[in-house]
Structures are given as C-alpha cells and as structure tokens.
Amino acid sequence: MTMRGPGFLDQLDAAVPAAVVGRNLEAIDPWIEVAPERIVDVCAWLAKSSPVRFDSLQCITAIDWLETDPKKAAKVTWQPHTEMVYHLWSTSARVSLVLKAKLPRWKSDVPGELPEIPSVCGVWRGANWHEREVYDLSGIWFTGHPDLRRILCPEDWEGYPLRKDYEMPLDYHGIRGR
Amino acid sequence: MAQMLDDDPRIIEFDVRTDEMLVNMGPQHPSTHGVLRLVLRTDGEVVSEVEPHIGYLHRCAEKIGENLTHRQWIPYTDRMDYLAAMNMNLGWALAVEKLMKYQVSEKARHLRVLITELNRIASHLVGMGAYGLDLGTFSPFLYAFREREKILDLFEEACGARLTYSYITVGGLTADLPAGWLAKCEAFLEQFEPIIKEYHALLTTNAIFVKRTANIGVMSRELAIEYGCSGPVLRGSGVDQDMRRDGEAIYTAMYDGYAFEVAVMKNGHYPRDHDYPAVPADAVLGDCWHRFFVRMLEVVQSMDLVRQAMDRYSACKGPLGEPLKLTEKMPAGDAYLETECPKGQMGFYLVSDGSAIPWRVRARSSSFSNLAVAHELCRGCLIADVPAIVGSLDIVMGEIDR
Amino acid sequence: MAEFLINTVGLPDWLAWTVTAMVAAALILNVIAGGALVFIWAERKIAGRIQDRLGPTRTGGKFGWLQSLADGIKLLAKEDLMPDGADGMLFRLAPYVSFCASFCAFIALPFAFDFVGQRMNVGVFFVIAVLGLEVFGVILAGYASASKWSLFGAMREAAQVVSYEVPLGMCVVVPVMLAGSMDLVTIAEKQAGWLTNWYLFHDPFTFVIFWVYVTCAVASVNRAPFDLAEAESELVAGFHTEYSGLRWSYFFMAEYGSMFLVSALAALLFLGGWNGPVPVASLLGLSEGTGDTAGYFVRLLGMANLLGKATLGVLIMMWIRWTLPRLRIDQVMMTCLKYCTPIAAAMFLGAMLWQVALPGGLVPALRRPAGEIREGWLPGPGGAFALPSADAGKVAKVNP
Amino acid sequence: MISALSMIAGISTAAPLPVAAINWHSVFFLLFAAIACGFAVAVVAAENVVRMAFYLVLSLGATAGLFFLAGAEFVGAMQLMIYVGGTLVLLVFGVMLTAQAPLVAIKGSGRDRVLAGFVGVALLAVLLQSAFSVKPWRAAAAGMVAEPAATPIGMSLVGVRVDDPAGGAPATNKRPGYMLPFEIVSIHLLVVLVGAAYLARAKRRKTPRAIEVAASVEPPASVAEHASIGRERQRSGSVLAGGRS
C-alpha cells in the first residue's frame, strides 16, 4: 500500500489531468472534489487502471445545499448548490475513497431543468439503480444512463422529495398527502 | 431485444417456439418476501428477462431523518431491516459516533457485539426458513421460527420489544441487561447448537434442495463486486470480505480481541472450525447453495461470537454509560460508515451542519444492491428458479424501499 | 344385493337394480367425501405435529376432529368468485370434471372380495385410464381462469401427468403379468396367504418396481415433491389460483380421492390387497365362502385391511409432503424419463424372466400351490402354449 | 289416456309396469349415444377451440361408454387411456400453445356453413339408409354373450388366435394373428416418438454457467493460510488517509 495519501492523488492527477478541483484530506472521511464533467474519466481510472482498484461503488448521494428558512439563509456561507458524493470501495486493498462533485441546483439556474452529471454505469454496472434512486429522490439527470426512470416513487410522481424546497403534494390520485 | 436474446448464450432455443409472455410475480406473491414485484418475460417456462419493480414500501426515511435529531431517527432504522433491527441501530449509532468521535464504554461495546450477533442468528434463521419456503418445503420455516422466537424472547427481556428494538442507540445502549439474562442466553445456545444439524439435514444436504440450488443463479466474483453486493451474497461468490474485519476502525475496534473466521470459501474449502457438511459435488462457487451455506456458517460463527461476548461482557465491571442526549449537537462535517449486517454491508452517510438535526441522511442498503443483480442471475433460468435465486439473495423490502 | 332385493323383498327387477346402483354410488361417494374429511383433518394434524405445532385442537372438542367440517362450512359460505376474463362455462365445469374422474375410478376398485362397484375384466386398466382423465379438469381450470399463473399450472400438470402415465402403466403391468389378469379382484386373490405371497416380495424386481410405482403415483396425483401444478412459491396456487369456495373444495376432494385411489391400487397390486400379512381368516378356517355371516365377517376384515393399507399410503404421502422441498419442472420430467421409465422397463423384463426361470419362486415351499401360480399364456412345462380355457368361450347371462 | 293413467298408477300399485319392459341396456346406450352425438355436433357448432376440445373429450368419453356397452371393455379402456387421456391432452396442449385471442375463434363464412350442412345431411342420409337396409343388423340381440377378454386380444397381437373364429371353424393355433400389423404399428409409434423428440429438441444448448464458474474460482494457495483462525490485522480506511502517518 505504498500508493496512499497524497501520493495516490498525484497519480490520479497525472492520469486524469485537471480533474481534481478540490480536496480535504483532514476530514473524518477525506475526500477529493472532481469536476462533474470529468467524473467518468476519474472513475474509470480508479476502477480499471489505478494501483488501488476501486472495483466497487458503494453509494451515490446527492446533497441539496439550500437553506429554505430566510433567517438562516442569511447566515450561511455557501451558495445554494447540489453536491454529489460517491463512496468507492476496493475489495482487494480494502480501502475506501470519497469523491465529491458540485452541481448547480438547477441546470443553468432555470428551475425545473435538472442538473446533469455523466453516468458512471459504464464503469460499475451496479451504479444503475443508485443513479436511478438519486434521480428519483434528488432530481439529478445522469447523462448516458441506459434506463433513467423513477425507482422508488411511482412513475407519475411529481417533484424530488429529497430537495430541501420539496413540498409534499396535497393529493395523489385521490389519496390525501398532507 | 431479439438481437440481444440471440446473442445471449444462456437462452436455449426450441423448435417449438411459443409466444413471449409478460408475467407479474408480485407484489402480492407468496415468495417475493414482502412487496417486491418482478416482471418476468417468459417463453414457456424459460425466463428471458426479470425486472424488479420496487418502492411499494417507500416512506422516504431519509427525508424524515432531515427533520429529526440523530437519536430520534433510531426507530426509523429499526424499520429498515426489521429482521435485524439491532444491527441497523448499531450502524446508525456508529455513524453518528464516528462523526462525533465518541467512544462508548467497554461494557457497552461487548454488549453491542453480543446483541447484534444474536440478532444476526435470528435474521439468518428467517432467511434460511423462508428460503426453504421458496423451494416448497414448509417445515424448516417453522423450525427456524421456533428458535428465532427464543431469541426474540431474550430481546424482549432486554429492551421490551420483539421486532423494532431501538436498543442500541447513539452513545451506548438504552439499558443494561436484566439479571439472569446471560444464563438464559447460554441455555438458548446450548439448546440451539444441536438443532443446526437438523437444518443441515432438512435443507443444506437434502438431495432435492441441492438439486434446486446447486449451479443455479451463479454469480461470479467480478459480477458481485461490480454490483456492490455484500454480505453472504458476496462471500457466497468467494470474495473474502467482512466489514467486521475489514471495515473502518471505529467498527473493527468493536471486535478487537474477538476470534472469528470469515465464512467464505478460500482455497477451495470453507472454515473447518466446526463440523459442517461437505460441499455437494455439483455446487459451484457463487450459486444459490453457496449463498445459503455461508448464512448457515455465519449462524455458527455468530454463536461463537455471542459466547465470547458474554464472557467479556460479564468480565467488565464498569458502568454501561449513558447514551447521548436527544439534542446533543453534532460537529459540522460528514461521515460514512458501513457495518456488516446480516444481509450485507449497511452504510449510513450523515451530513451535519453543526446542529443536532442532520442536514442530510443517507442509508445505503445492502439488499438494494443485492437485488439489483437479480436480473443478471435470472436471465435464462426457469420460472421455478426465480424464487430460488431471489430467495438466496435474502432481501428485506423494508431496507430496499426505505 | 340386487338378488336379495328381488328374491327376499320382492322388488321388481329394475327397481332392485336401480336401488343397488344408488347404494353403491352413495357408498363410493361417501368413501371419497368422508375420506376427504378425515384426510384433511389428518393432514392438518400431521402437518402440525411434524412442524412442532398442535394443529387443530378446539373445533369439535378434543383433537379438533370437526375441523374439516368447519372448513367445509366455511367454504360453502365463501363468495364464489369468477375472474372477469374467464371462460364461464369451462371455469364452472372444470372442478366437476376433476371430481368425476376421481369418482369414476372408484367404480372398479374392490374394497374386499366382492365389495366392488363393478367388477371389471380390465379393472386396473380402467382405473388408470379414468384417473388420467383428471388432468382435463386441471387443464380446463387453468385455461378458463384467464390467469397466467393458472395457465402455467395447467401446462405443467398436462406435461407431468401425461409423462408419468408411461412408467405408471409399466409398473402396473408387472402384477398384471404375474396374476395373468387385469381384474383387480383376481390380482388381489392371487396374493392371498402369508406376507410372502404379496407381489411386493414376489421377486427382487417387483420389490424395486413397487418403489417406482410409489414415485410415479405421487407424481401422478400431484403431491409434493411433485406438486408443480400448484407450486405455491412459484405459481401462487397454480391451476386453482382463481377458485374459491365450493368449486375449490371439489379440486381438493378430487386430490384426496386420487391419493386414496393410488394408495389402494398400490395395496391391491403389490401389498396383497385385502389379504393381511397373516391369513387370520383362513387360519380360523373361515373364507369368503363359509356361510353368510362368517363370509361377511371375512370380507369386512379384508376391507379393514385394504382401507388400512390405503390410509397408510396416504399418510406416507403427507409425511413426504411436509418434509421435502419441491422439484423443478425439468427435474420432474427428468425423473420420469431418465429414471422411472427405464427402471420400470428393466424391472418389467426382469420380472418376466424371473417368472419364466423360477416359476415357483426361490423357495417354492413358501409359495402358493403350483397350480395357482400361472394362468394362461406363459409357456407351460410341456413347452406348448397353454391356452386359456376358461376365458375364451364362456357364455354367461349378464342381463336377461 | 288409459295407458298414461296406468303408467302413473302402475308405479304405485305394482301392476305390470311399462317400466319393467324397459331394456336398461338400451337406456344406457341411448344416454351415451346422445352424449356422443350431441357433443359431436357441438364440436362442429362451437367457435372457441378450447371448448371444441372439451366437447370432443365428452364425445369420445361417451363413445368409450358405448364400447363398454358393446362388450368391448378393453377397447373402451384403451379409448379412455390413449384417445381421451393422451391424444386429446396433446391436442389441448397444442391449442394452448397456439391460442392467442384472435386465433381462439376463427370463423368460417356463412356460405361454407350452408354448403357443409347440405353435404352433411346428404351424407348422413346415405349412411343411415345403408345402416338400416341390411336386415340382420337391425335384428334384436340374440342374448348376452360374455365378451372376449383382454387375454385373447393380447394373444392375437402376438400372433396366436384363441377366440372363436368367425367362420365357425374350430379354434386352432394355426390361424393367423395380428403379429405383423402389431409390429408395424409399434414401429410407426416409435417413428412418431422419435419425430416428437426431434421436434421438441433444443436447437442449441450451451452451458455458459460453467464458463462463468471457471472465472469465479480462486486458485488455491495454501491450506494453512485458511486454517489460521483470527482476523487479519489489516486496518483499512480511506485511501487518502493511509500515506500520511
């Protein structure tokens, strides 16, 4: 396990130049931030070519950074955005890696237009359902996904429940929602 | 579609070609373990495609988590894998403790091992019995439930609940064990140990059972890893990975000093620390039989661990320690932790903005990933194999739909 | 009985015959319906005990012995549902077709010497043939239900039953060959005497073929581990998924009737029929022909014997059901085509050769008198074909 | 009127009954004949193929009953076993394999019906005329004779005749049996069996499961490594955290 820590990052930088746009190695789970459009290149390198093969994708999370309470919103230091978090795992080396990517909340800041990020289904087939779930609940459009449909909510559900500004519909096919 | 089927070598083509038929297996079907709906594309008895439809039990627990404090969310973890609620509680509690860098007392640590391993036995008993049911034999199911009942009795005595315990909580456990509990637990183990042989006779080594499961739904280790499968499903494919040994420090520290061997086929054989039945000749690594067998091994393994934990727990003289306050503030930041639950690796991801209420909660379900691989395994099998394969994945819909 | 009615009571012929037929039909119906009631209760009780449960305990006092009656009342009271897309006529008829087939087969089944609905020259053949018709009810039910699961069940049943008729027929042929007759009464008669006279112990081949028969019989009546047509973990409930209430219970009665029938057939063909392991009656100097009362007693004893054996067979089927997992359809067919059929064929040849080589058995002293062994067509000691003298030209008044 | 009254009264007074004159053999014959003919016509009239098959089952089953009445028990049982239990199950199987909604009922045109009706009636008239024209055929039965059992049939199939010869000549072993036709039929059935097996064979049968399996088995290292109980002391964490300490 010589290739750990910053050394590993250097290799990543060399293999996929200009993909890593930020890092935090001091956090509880150290993470690196990747440019959204380069996510597939990075993942492909990590899964196929890196000295530590990250052959398994454990989890994809989308975090909606939006403060709906105007009082609190005045205090926050960040701009509203969506953060994608990829938790990778290497079964051979038994180490993990956290990738993050920042997306706008809406594509081109047009409400209703979903933010886009390339799908990593081509790297790990298991990403299929995870991306469908993120699309379903957080409203991220994964370009290049073979079958991006809602998975947990009904097909005709409106809105993306895990967004902070989501409002539960008053009624769904005659069933009272609130 | 036709092209794809032509290329797929697993599809056997007959001269008498019948029409394809779309069949709904579930959501109200006896062998889909709750409310799973499988849409089968069948040609006669041969299944060419299986598409799972999930979400019938969806309650958006992650959204609920954003509106409760970390300890208030514990009961919601109970309802994920309701067959192993203790392990769910532990996963969440450890994730929060990881973020808060909190260390529980030594006594609490051993008690946690004791309780979760006992719950693992209970969960595997259900998985085993229900698998027998999937294959059409009813009696082992009730034999399994008979023993599980005794574990639930023990849990009831410890925490008052039989299914949704909320016993393990952030910062420890809600209560210490009542007096005399350990003796009862020991009595249960004594009584349970010989019964495992019965299960092996009725299922593991039963000729029809072997015929139904051996070389069915074979999952290569690459496939298992790529789909993020975990737990017995992954180990059944021969991947030597167990989060109790390979996981993160805060979790593996719990098992410090415990002797156990990961139940996986390594170098052509399974652990030999107990008197297990031999692997049948026609079973290949990664088939339904191996997934089932790994569970059976883990029952014995967990019994060992429970015994060790009881010794260590009774040796601890100090107090159990109080759990954290309901409104204890968490530091800003995020933490992700996977624990080895009976069904696989359950991951909890927690993002905090500094308050007691998490900003974002994410539950990475093991059954979710394990089920995602079902369509790969079921391609080209017979209808009767579908329950066999899905049953061998041992899914719990509460965890998949969250 | 008819003679009794005509001669003693003085009823006209037609009435006497009608009454006799009615009584016989009612008795058979009672065997099926009453048997089903008992067997359903027994199945629940046995399943319970096997699974560490108690089974029914309260209904009707002790042991829940009224449980199946309560079940029946519940079924009567249930709403009779029919799916929207179902073919109404066939859907309604199918259970009765199944039941009728099961019922008709009982006509030729002797319960003791002379206790038979209609003694038939081709009794075994008739029973097997009529039992095979039960599959029609299942196929029609599966088709008419307009449900895919039902259709799957029907297809499986059709494939399975038609296939298993082949080895089943071969198994049945062996006792027929040994007895030289297809008449069930004759076959059972030939096994009179001690245990060793049973065809099960006639020679090693019959012993093997008995177990093939058991396998095929379980498969042909759709019991676990061959209950693919109603495999509840795969096909919900198979062909009777859409049935409820009384119609459903007809399928159930047909199933239990068939179970009893194949068990009774096993007893008649291999296990000495109504002859007990020890010839109690003949040791006491009694036989069917010894006077009215004694003869009746002997027959009742024989009937108890046969019913006991058949019930034992049914109980064993229950035991198997609650123990084994279910096979897959291709494995079921493979069991039939790769194992049962060749084994049955080989055993048939073996039994035939044995009969030619050792007509008196290994230990002739244990056998019945030599004259009884063969009838008819096997090469006799003289090498010539011994012609059946009795069968060919006999003239009898059957119906005036 | 009187006769009708006497019929009604007869039953209660046990007077000479017209019922007594009824030949029960005939009654059962009529019953079975009615079922056989009625459902044969129903087969023609029905539109739905599955129903047609069902009517055919009933018709053929009733015909088996007629065989029993005619003393041909073996043929009757054979009819039930092979025809009804085997052939028709096969037929119903075929119906199910090809039964799609539009195919279940393929209607013939009205013109065809009329034409077929005419031809059928004409044919029936000819056949009936010929059936009744031969006098001995219409004569009453001379009495009941025990049927030839299954044994003579079986004997004749292996080439030995033991029954009463038709010509009234004494029965001898020299009369020809049906050995040759029996063999021909056997070969015929064998050919059909082979053909059916050919039809149902799988075009290609690969076992790729074995391929996958080969890929999934780890090469064995040492047994001792596995047997060591206790976990490996390999601490994991993030790949990014490892190198710093």
Next chain:
Amino acid sequence: MNSVVASAVPLFGLFTEPVSVAHYLVVGAILFVSGVACMALKRNALGVLMGIELVLNGANVNFVAFASPYLQGEGSRSLGLDGQVFALFVILLAAAEAAVALAITLNFYNNHATVDVDRADDLKG
C-alpha cells in the same frame, strides 16, 4: 301392454327394444358426418384435426359394433376379435396421426403465426 305404451309415447320403442348393430351404426354415422362437417367448416388447423378424430371415432364405433356378440341377430355372426383389434389399431394410429399433425400445425404456427389453414397456401414453409 308394451305395444300400447310404445304407441302412446313416441320413440318409446327405443327404450324397450334391445340394441342392435344398426343403433351403433347410426351413432357412428352421426359422428362421422360431424367430423366431416368439422373438417370442412373449421379454418383452424386444430379444428380440422378434431374433425379427423371424430371421423376415426365414427369408424371405430362401427368396428366395435360389428365385433360385438351382444348386438347380433340370429343368422349373423360378429366380426369377433378382428373388429376389436382393428378398433385398437385405429386408436393407436389416431394417436400417432394427432402427434404428427400437431407437429405440422405448430411448425406452421411458428412460421406464419397463425393456425388458419386458409393461409397455408405456399409450399415453402
């Protein structure tokens, strides 16, 4: 008495007279004609097949009738065993015929997705 009843109730004679060969021949004729009509009318190949079965069955009825010693009047002799054996052969051949015909039908269905015999108008499958 009997004649009185027979004249009062139409066709009552059918119930009192013993069954003769002619009775069976009528049944056979009806079955045969139904089969022919079925073959002519049905466009479904399986319907045609059922017609053939009916025709064969009609013939079988005749064979059995002529074979039966029950039904013969004075001065005529039954076919005896020959009739029954022929009936058996007919049954066996009908089974074989049904299997082959079914195979043809299924192959036709595979190639044309229909069992309508009117659509079977090209020689190449």
